Amino acid sequence: MTQVSKLRRPTTPKQAAARCGPVDKFLDPSLFKAFSDPTRASLIACIAKCGRGCSVGEVAECCSVDFSVVSRHLALLARSGVLEATKEGRTVFYRVRYAELCKSLRSLADALEECCPEKGAACNGKCC
Amino acid sequence: MTQVSKLRRPTTPKQAAARCGPVDKFLDPSLFKAFSDPTRASLIACIAKCGRGCSVGEVAECCSVDFSVVSRHLALLARSGVLEATKEGRTVFYRVRYAELCKSLRSLADALEECCPEKGAACNGKCC
DNA sequence: ACAATGCTTGCACCATGACGCAAGTAAGCA
């Protein structure tokens, strides 16, 4: 098993990139950073479950951290495209961007699957 | 528009949780933390594109960080369930757990969509 | 004009984590 890379690497990275879809495109760290914090995850879950726009104050009731922390997290989530903010008077409503979010998640899943289609002819038994 | 919470909150959080699927279950921060770092994202993309198990050394060639850093990242990714490690002699091969990963991503998308079915009768026009 | 409400922002603190270097471990080879 010497020269492992020669024996086990039939494709160059460039060839692999051509064979697969643009996985990189959907592996956006800034998007997933939004989900990587437990507090943010609970905020997202809170708003998602409500199924409508929620004010900062309402969301703050759902978790134990400071009001200002919630405000900052929601602003971050809006910047990263997970939430959408609409202002009515002095109240800001944040709602989940369901369609865009689901599309991003499914696009990544599709791109990954394209790299290794478990039922595909080219891959079957060879890699996964 | 006084008493906003009364007017705009027809469901309690508990009722909302019952109406929706268990979004929390699929919003696992430890999973998404794996994708939240640019270096890790490029490592995942590298292995995913190859479509087979890659050794630590091979993956290290794909990015500019130290070998030890790559080793640590891959170990972390294996712990969080994104990759799977198999040892052959003194070489460790990491491969993407395509099926499990895609399932997690799609489950989250499904759970989110269940919270706000854009074409659903109960939600249409009311929330999103 | 003044006060109250809803949210944002500045500041300081502290924990986490990403990184590189160097030493350590384990497997194969001479």
Added chain:
DNA sequence: TGCTTACTTGCGTCATGGTGCAAGCATTGT
């Protein structure tokens, strides 16, 4: 028994980021 290869781990450093408090800003009501 060494020596090389492939990887892991300990350690110190530095940057990022999550948190709470307090002050600031914008909007609404009196």
